[in-house]
Amino acid sequence: MAGVDLLTADQGARRPAVAPSSVVGFFVRRMSLALARLPFHEVTRVFAEFAAYHAAGDFPPVGAAAEPDDMELGPEPAEDVAGNDDNGPPPDDSCSWAGQRPSRRQAELLVSTQMELLQTNEKLALPPAPLQEVAARLLRDNPDLAEAHFLSFLNCLRVGELCGAVHSLYHSFDRMGAAAGGEPSRGLRYAALSLAALHARFGHRRAALAAIREAVTMSQDGNDSVCLQEALTWLYKLADDDETRGSLMRHAISKSGELQLHELASLGVQNYTELMAQCGARPADAFQQLARSDQINCQHSLPALLASGYAVRAALCALYGRPGLASLCGQLLLCLDTAGAGPHSAPVCGEPVALAAGQLARQLAAHGHYARADQLPLLDESARLLGQLEAWLLLKTVLHMRAVTWHELGDRDERNAAASQYRQLVTQHPTLDGRHLLRVT
Incomplete structure (x- = not known):
């Protein structure tokens, strides 16, 4: 010193x-x-x-004299220049510490990058098993890094592991509350909200509603309007009455607009459009309502919700008897450039893309192109990366049953095998109903 x-x-x-x-x-x-x-x-x-x-960097010992050749200024060696002449992509800065102990900033950079990719484009993120190993290593070197626990939570959600997701979520907000110091109740509010989202993801409706009520109570005590709006978003998603859902959605849309929460407002408009279509609204009213979401997305640059809007528009066209327009909207979504301007920003490749690809597969099957529908690579990759492998297998099985039954392709053994696989998938996953997949307007 x-x-x-x-x-x-x-x-x-x-x-x-x-x-x-x-x-x-x-x-x-x-x-x-x-x-x-x-x-x-x-x-x-x-x-x-x-x-x-210092040990990992292979530095010269202190006091050692430099060689004369090292002090001369001249061109770089030929092998170094040749080694840099590489046409491959530049290495990711977030993983440049491989083989060494990462610093705090390197760990935070890696966590933020992987979290962004998991939310926008899972195919560019690390696979589940290596990502879990990376998170465990980061926690071993930085035990108080709450973001690494939250990354583990997202990774567990990705593969559908309930116990690991709950464990990682609890540890994440325990450390966030300890680091907050000044306002620990804010971390508790969002912990309850994340727990509600977790239970809603796994279909635990009663547990999700209990967590939402707790989040609403703490948000009202802390006068946190943002957390209240997010809790209201999950509340209308879990409501079972269409009239109640509609009332909650209208209130959420208006309040989100007042608070300048554009993402929640656009999401509410899309959900309300879907509810209107299910309740028998006129096509003009449904599409006019959806245009409000497109306006918000374009004004405030929300690429994920812009892609979701195309998926909703394709579903509306299919519902109202316009399969050609539905196919066109799906193709527009697949051709849409949703890449951001950041260094790690990736095109959106999530649930809307998988839904659009599924719509195209159904249209191909409706026109008799079962081989093309079965070999559609985008749907297979998107569904697998989204953790919706069962839904894709169910759709694939239904299309195969149509091919071998209605068009007399294959023999009796193939038809029996397809029907057996369909019954097995529906028995194992009762929430997956493949009957609506047979209706191609």
């Missing part, structure tokens, strides 16, 4: 080694002050991390 202070200290006639008012001087003084305030166990941790960083 004394040697660091001498760098910026006034030494009389001699000028200091580092000017105190320079950028380097400010940095040295700030690091010296931070080091002086560290407790003993944090100082030992900093020393251990610096020793590990």
Whole structure:
């Protein structure tokens, strides 16, 4: 510490080694002050991390003289230049610490990148097993990194693991509440809301409603309007009465617009459009309502909801007896450029893309092109990456049954095998109803 202070200290006639008012001087003084305030166990941790960083970097020993060739200025060696002439993509900065102990900033960068990819485009994220290993390693090196626990939670949701998702969610918000300090109740509100989303994802309606009521109570106590609107969004998704759902949706849309919560407002408009169509609204009213969502998405640059709007429009066209327009909307969605401007921004490839690809597969099957529908690669990849493999297998089985039964393709053994596979899938997954897949208008 004394040697660091001498760098910026006034030494009389001699000028200091580092000017105190320079950028380097400010940095040295700030690091010296931070080091002086560290407790003993944090100082030992900093020393251990610096020793590990130095050992992994293969630095020359202190005091060793440099070779004369190393001090000469000249062109780079030929092998280095040839090694950099690579046509492949540049390496990901978030994984540049492979084989070394990651720093805190590297861990946060990797977690934020993977979380963004899991929400927008799962095929660009790490596979579930390697991602879980990365999260475990980050938690081993940074035990207080709450974001790594939340990344593990999203990864467990990705593969449908309930116990691991609950465990990771509890640990995540335990550490977020400890780090918040000033307002721990905010972390508890969003913890209850995330728990409600978890139970809703696995079909536990009563547990989800109980968690939503807890989140609403804490949000009202803390005067948190944003959390209240998000809880209201989940509440109308779980409501079983169409009249109640409609009333909650209208209130959520108007209140989200007042609070400038554009994403929630657009999502509410799309859900309300779907409810209107299911209740028998006129096509003009449904499409006019959906146009409000398109306006919000374009004004505030919401690519994920813009893709979802195309999927809703395709579903409306199919419902109102316009299969050609439904196929056109699906193709427009598949050709839509939804990539962002950030360094890790990826095109949206989620549930709307899988639904659009499924609509195209049904249209191909309706025109007798069963081989093309069965070999549609985008649907197979999107459904698998979304964790909807059962739904894709059910659709594939139904299309195969139509091919072998209605068009007299294959023999009796193939028809019996297709019917047996269909019954097995419906028995194992009662929430998957394939009867609506047979209706292609």
